[in-house]
Amino acid sequence: MELCKNCSKHFEGDFCSFCGQKKYTDKDKSLAHIFEEALHFLTHFEGSFFTSIKTILFYPGKLAVEYCAGIRKKYYKPISLFFMVVIIYLLNPMYSGLNQEYRYFKDNNVYGSMAKAAIVKKMANASITETDLMVEYGQKSKSLSKVLLFVFILSSTVFLSLLYYKQHKWLFDHVILATEINTIFILLIFILFPLLMLLIGTIFRIDEDVISDEFFALISFIAFFTYNSVAFKTMFNESTIKTILKSLAFTILHTLFFIFVYRFIVFKVTLWFI
Numbered sequence: 001m002e003l004c005k006n007c008s009k010h011f012e013g014d015f016c017s018f019c020g021q022k023k024y025t026d027k028d029k030s031l032a033h034i035f036e037e038a039l040h041f042l043t044h045f046e047g048s049f050f051t052s053i054k055t056i057l058f059y060p061g062k063l064a065v066e067y068c069a070g071i072r073k074k075y076y077k078p079i080s081l082f083f084m085v086v087i088i089y090l091l092n093p094m095y096s097g098l099n100q101e102y103r104y105f106k107d108n109n110v111y112g113s114m115a116k117a118a119i120v121k122k123m124a125n126a127s128i129t130e131t132d133l134m135v136e137y138g139q140k141s142k143s144l145s146k147v148l149l150f151v152f153i154l155s156s157t158v159f160l161s162l163l164y165y166k167q168h169k170w171l172f173d174h175v176i177l178a179t180e181i182n183t184i185f186i187l188l189i190f191i192l193f194p195l196l197m198l199l200i201g202t203i204f205r206i207d208e209d210v211i212s213d214e215f216f217a218l219i220s221f222i223a224f225f226t227y228n229s230v231a232f233k234t235m236f237n238e239s240t241i242k243t244i245l246k247s248l249a250f251t252i253l254h255t256l257f258f259i260f261v262y263r264f265i266v267f268k269v270t271l272w273f274i
Contacts, residue, residue: 061234
């Protein structure tokens with residue numbers, strides 16, 4: 001009988017039957033074992049990560065359906081996959097459409113008055129000039145806008161729960177689908193599409209200014225709507241008409257949340273950190 005060093009229970013074999021802790025020996029302290037563990041992590045990570053990426057790219061909704069059904073071994077955990085994609089974007093941002101310049105909020109027709117009041121209050125409390133505030137805001141908002149991307153999972157879960165309340169799905173199911181949808185949202189619109197635009201511009205020598213923000217937004221909306229339609233059909237299996245209408249409603253709600261709510265959250269949080 002062995003005494004588990006983690007939970008202090010007696011057990012037999014190589015693993016504790018109470019907490020799962022492995023029985024470690026002197027061999028586990030060798031350099032060879034360290035390299036073995038590193039190799040195991042890399043091969044396991046590569047397999048599950050790229051399997052998950054391939055699945056969400058080419059089979060919308062399949063990962064969510066199978067993960068909710070208990071088929072999980074071959075997939076990277078959806079939440080971990082989401083944050084891994086966010087980290088990739090954070091390290092190499094190709095498109096900075098998440099955050100807006102300081103003046104955008106002051107001149108905004110929807111919440112401009114609230115933004116101006118928040119700015120005046122911040123300047124008074126922090127004893128900072130508006131010029132310095134503008135500079136600090138620009139620096140901090142770039143990273144904070146990416147860190148706060150998780151709020152899209154929360155909002156998307158609410159939208160899905162409302163659109164498909166008659167399906168009586170578990171909240172867990174909506175969270176997993178919302179996570180997959182927003183992983184592809186970041187991967188497509190903020191990583192792959194900008195890379196594709198850069199590649200096309202380089203090959204055909206097209207100036208990046210030729211591709212307007214409005215055109216990019218339209219293409220992104222259509223791609224996201226199409227993806228959602230296929231994912232919803234896979235997950236909820238409703239009629240094509242219902243699926244298209246609900247996908248359109250979801251995509252519009254997601255876009256409005258992005259433009260008006262998410263950006264204002266970024267604005268308020270950034271001011272708080274200055």
